[in-house]
Amino acid sequence: MKNIITNKKSLVFATHNQNKVDEIKDYIPKNINLLSLNDIGHKKEIEESGKSFYENASIKASYIYNKYNVSCFSDDSGLEVDYLSGRPGIYSARYAGKPYDNQKNIDYLLNEMGESKFRSANFKTYIVLIHNSHEEIFEGKVNGEILFKRKGSDGFGYDSIFLPVGLKKSFAELSLSEKNKISHRGIATRKLVKYLNDNFN
Ligand code: IMP
Numbered sequence: 187m188k189n190i191i192t193n194k195k196s197l198v199f200a201t202h203n204q205n206k207v208d209e210i211k212d213y214i215p216k217n218i219n220l221l222s223l224n225d226i227g228h229k230k231e232i233e234e235s236g237k238s239f240y241e242n243a244s245i246k247a248s249y250i251y252n253k254y255n256v257s258c259f260s261d262d263s264g265l266e267v268d269y270l271s272g273r274p275g276i277y278s279a280r281y282a283g284k285p286y287d288n289q290k291n292i293d294y295l296l297n298e299m300g301e302s303k304f305r306s307a308n309f310k311t312y313i314v315l316i317h318n319s320h321e322e323i324f325e326g327k328v329n330g331e332i333l334f335k336r337k338g339s340d341g342f343g344y345d346s347i348f349l350p351v352g353l354k355k356s357f358a359e360l361s362l363s364e365k366n367k368i369s370h371r372g373i374a375t376r377k378l379v380k381y382l383n384d385n386f387n
Pocket of ligand 1: 261262263264265278279309341342343344345357369371
């Protein structure tokens with residue numbers, strides 16, 4: 187691990203995605219030095235070989251915790267569609283195969299759904315934190331339904347075809363802060379932040 191000189195406690199977010207780190211950075215307690223995998227010089231992708239969101243998040247967090255002996259958390263999220271027996275689930279990012287592409291994944295999923303009226307779905311996030319040889323799990327879930335076609339242009343992944351329960355706007359029509367208030371990731375992240383504020387000192 188690169189030597190990062192600071193008198194703050196280090197906490198690694200086991201991701202190479204700087205956007206994810208930036209999104210959470212402002213909410214993390216000020217006594218914590220939040221680092222990404224790039225910051226600690228870990229270049230290799232950690233294989234997501236688990237069978238659930240929880241397992242994937244846990245595999246990534248334990249790998250970094252054991253290799254670098256540093257407190258660490260990781261996340262895994264995805265879309266579960268009831269009509270498709272929970273698919274794409276842990277395969278959300280790679281649903282339509284290589285090269286991984288969000289628009290291709292949406293087309294593939296809409297094609298599978300056809301004209302079915304049974305369109306309920308949910309997004310889930312699992313965050314696993316490991317520190318002091320102890321694992322904490324934080325979950326977030328948002329229910330909704332799959333639209334028949336894309337609506338809105340913001341966001342990423344399946345945002346444009348997901349209508350959250352109780353709203354008339356798709357995830358892709360919400361600002362990031364509106365989405366964070368109700369999203370799976372927002373819910374799980376707030377639980378993590380509360381835990382860090384209460385326990386990580
Ligand atoms: P990750 O585990 O957060 O990287 O998410 C894995 C995949 O799930 C993404 O590549 C997207 O396809 C999908 N996904 C997760 N969260 C969202 C979201 O908030 N909106 C749309 N798609 C998402």
